[in-house]
Amino acid sequence: MKLTVIVDSENRVTGPGEGEYILIYEVNGDAVGLIGKEPNPALQAEMHRGLYALRRVKELGADSLIVSEIGRPGFNLAKSLNLKVYIVPEGVSADDAVKMVISGKVNVANAPTHEHGHHEHGLEFR
Structure with a gap:
């Protein structure tokens, strides 16, 4: 499975339109490895970043995406x-x-964190 993470310059997870980089991980059972890092094209977009x-992320062949x-x-x-x-x-x-x-x-998320703009949200984790 290929898993991607959108991160800032300090490798902290961000939103898809804010992160500076896309990190690409290969996951095979318990084995996980970082296989790539590239600039986020969202930062060059003027709208709908x-x-x-x-x-x-889809072009990279990823199945999943991690964002904040x-x-x-x-x-x-x-x-x-078909991205998780x-x-x-x-x-x-x-x-x-x-x-x-x-x-x-x-x-896997079943809804967006916000409708329009950027809003704080509460999330529960196990």
């Missing part, structure tokens, strides 16, 4: 691209976020 990130937030347009696009979206608390490191997903501490 997160959608550019999601399209690139995602709006309705991005969530809907992820669903249409995992939402972790803002500021979590990429490595910790991947561990949370693999260990089952985070479930």
